[in-house]
Amino acid sequence: MASVSSLSCSSLSRRPAGVRRQRSIAARAGFLDTLIKPITSSGERKPLNEGIGNFYDESSQLWESMWGEHMHHGYYPEGCPPKSNQQAQIDMIEESLRFAGVERVSKMVDVGCGIGGSSRYIARKFNCESRGITLSPIQAQRANVLSQQQGFGERLSFQVADALNQPFADGEFDFVWSMESGEHMPDKQRFVGELARVCAPGGRIIVVTWCHRVLAPGESLSADEQSLLDRICEAYYLPAWCSVADYEQLFKANGLTGVKTTDWSAEVAPFWGEVIKSAFTAEGVSGLLKAGWTTIKGALVMPLMAQGFRMGLVKFVVITGQRPE
Template identity: 85%
Template sequence: MACCSWIASQRSSLVQQPAGPQQRSRRRRGLAARAGLLDTLIKPITSSGERKPLKEGIANFYDESSQLWESMWGEHMHHGYYPKGGAPKSNQQAQLDMIEESLRWAGAEGATKMVDVGCGIGGSSRHIARKFGCESRGITLSPVQAARANEISRQQGFGDRLSFQVADALDQPFPDGEFDLVWSMESGEHMPDKPRFVGELARVCAPGGRIIVVTWCHRVLAPGEAGLSGDEQALLDRICEAYYLPAWCSVADYEQLFREQGLTDIRTTDWSEEVAPFWGEVIKSAFSAEGVSGLLKAGWTTIKGALVMPLMAQGFRMGLVKFVLITGRKPE
């Protein structure tokens, strides 16, 4: 528990606003060294145990962790939206605001049928279905999540309007052009084949429909830059190992993939600063008495995820880890 206490004590210093453009290069070097210290302390814990294949690991991670997350945070398994200078609000309200602000930013004013790609336990689907009066189909690799999403939706009276199933986002079990709203909230980072992922989103989108992807990316490479630095890549590798993530890409890469699919009205934005306060709240809850008890019950995979949260925050401080939105429309 000494390591847990030390990590928890870092949350206020880790989750701060990023450096400005003129300071970023100098600060990145110093922060990379600090990330190395964090990595040295956490690595022996997060590296133990045999790593499962990617799809199996993702499913197991969410099978193990979803019940704990729901018990502490509710039905929305994603970050909250905390605009700078905004009024104080609960973390649960911040999560609802993340959905509302994402829809508003993308210009999504209605839908008749949506697909929730990486649906968790269905929180986004239920919120958007209430807002727009639409149907929703959700997919996840986690059988635990799919079952719980269906259970909550039945309890809340959605009937056949909402349904959730186990399926691969890279091979969706839906016909072409099925949905006028294609929604992916914090699932794109798990996709090992980003071109195929975007291709499937475009395939199931109806002509005139809207695609919204909210996901984690690494920073955009500068012109002539061959790749991330060694320190940056090492940090991402540690995060990927704990969360069962494949190689990351940048928002510029997503923008290019959207263009290649012939999508129009393509826009992107960076909300890294708007979500940064959420890390401190998650770390604080994870190392509360209830959180520690829940982590121990949930299992080793979930514990590793909690321990790596400070590295995510460190990546943000380095200007490496980005929380981005990408939207586009399928031509009529």
């Protein structure tokens, strides 16, 4: 495992733009490799934050129209009764809170807030305040509109801001929530450091994110594994991958206590099949064409995410810890 001081974009499994390996995975990806390769070989990328913001500016309206206000995986445990995808997304929030032992919240920050679904759900549950940040102006605007329409008033507010440089005071929040935004962070050390900084003494942090599999000491990802992650990264603007073990190390290095993790890869694996099915409905195809190429590019890569889960390469993990009193 890399040292804590080196756990940033350059030391993880993602290579900097322009020097990434472009090995073919045609045997696994089939025709998708041919479609995606022109995207990854151009050597031209917008600055990361702009790319992330534009991706969600384009895709959020389509997602909301088909899936609702929660822009994250659903929780589908084996043997559970059939349920809607929207219920599975709510269950993901509930299971994350249960795993972390969250029983009360006064003021939370929603890091990578999307259109504010998690904030509104948690605010209802605990009667708390929430501040949300996203790189997408369209998401922030929509989150504020929905929250006002649903009667939250000044309790909830959302703005455009960088998670690596949060516009909040030290110790401002007793609950720090990051639902599927960590994968976009180019510097995991700084990301966790900012989460710890804005967390109040005694407060709780939850990060729910995509990772790659845990590597043995001295082990690297195979060429095929790295190539698959590279293609996913290009479509979703993911600059760095790490493992849950890396996150655990970073939590502890930032002085957080009671750190624990869990792997919900099996519980969320059905999600990608559901998303792929929705993308190829008449409404989905029409929406993709209207949304634009960036969103279409993300849709083309969805089978690769499903493949990564099947391979045991892509992991869906939860990390939680508490700032000491």
